[in-house]
Amino acid sequence: MLDKNGIIPLYKQLQEILKKQIQSGERKPREKISSEINLAKEFDVSVITARKAVNLLVEEGLVEKKQGKGTFIAAQKYTRNLSQVISFSEVCRLNGTIAGSQLLECKFINADKKTLERLERPQEEKVLYIERLRFVDDEPIVIEKNIFSIAYSFLINEDLDNESMFDILKKRSGTEVSMSSRTIEICRATQKEAQQLKISKGAPLLLIKSIAYSTENKPVFIGTQIINGERYRFTM
Known part of the structure; x- marks a missing residue:
């Protein structure tokens, strides 16, 4: 879970949790991940925090957003x-x-x-x-x-x-x-x-x-x- 009293920003903590799930294989390539609204509810953070975490994963190439479809774990290149x-x-x-x-x-x-x-x-x-x-x-x-x-x-x-x-x-x-x-x-x-x-x-x-x-x-x-x-x- 997230440490709300820690010095690391919540969006960075959430990014790291999702990143570890992807790299460990817990989340599979092409698997759709929860919407930012649902991620916010799941981890008890704001939608803005969830969006920042997901955008960082997009920048790393670990997930990809498909317009009108959602966000998916990126397939290996x-x-x-x-x-x-x-x-x-x-x-x-x-x-x-x-x-x-x-x-x-x-x-x-x-x-x-x-x-x-x-x-x-x-x-x-x-x-x-x-x-x-x-x-x-x-x-x-x-x-x-x-x-x-x-x-x-x-x-x-x-x-x-x-x-x-x-x-x-x-x-x-x-x-x-x-x-x-x-x-x-x-x-x-x-x-x-x-x-x-x-x-x-x-x-x-x-x-x-x-x-x-x-x-x-x-x-x-x-x-x-x-x-x-x-x-x-x-x-x-």
Whole structure:
């Protein structure tokens, strides 16, 4: 309970109580917390005091206010450093989580001239298209679409549900992805993307388009990642 005779302001005491409940797991991610009016009644403080405590938690990123819906415990965000070129599996390992994949498509398709030029394969006609749904601790986070030249056609026979693509490339062809060029945009979830990522249609997503290069500065693949931005934090 709050110490009303103590030197620490009541709103700070209430903030710390709620913070400990969140960090201990007593309050779960996405759980709705009581309104400021109900918090004020529960802890016998003013609504202004309860509001100050909640606003501090918002500033810390521990809770989030959704207009017309209430205040919710924020879901954990996973950190990815965009200055590094590492696999999704490695990003998960660095975050202390478990990576997962579901292969959605893996097939040869006809490529347009621009795609072949970006892959530096202007004389070819077909490319290998691979689409996977990527999971973090069994939660779908990313829709990943990659286009490879025919030089990497061996990928069609690999276990892309359970193995890191970067590891397969290194093992099968000695190719190491060492750099990439990227553009980042905001997009809205289509009906299909919303179903795959288990979010609402029209929810904001991060769209990363890239070309990955080997240590020899040769294009390895053209990539598109559609990411649930609510669960990802990027650093540079």
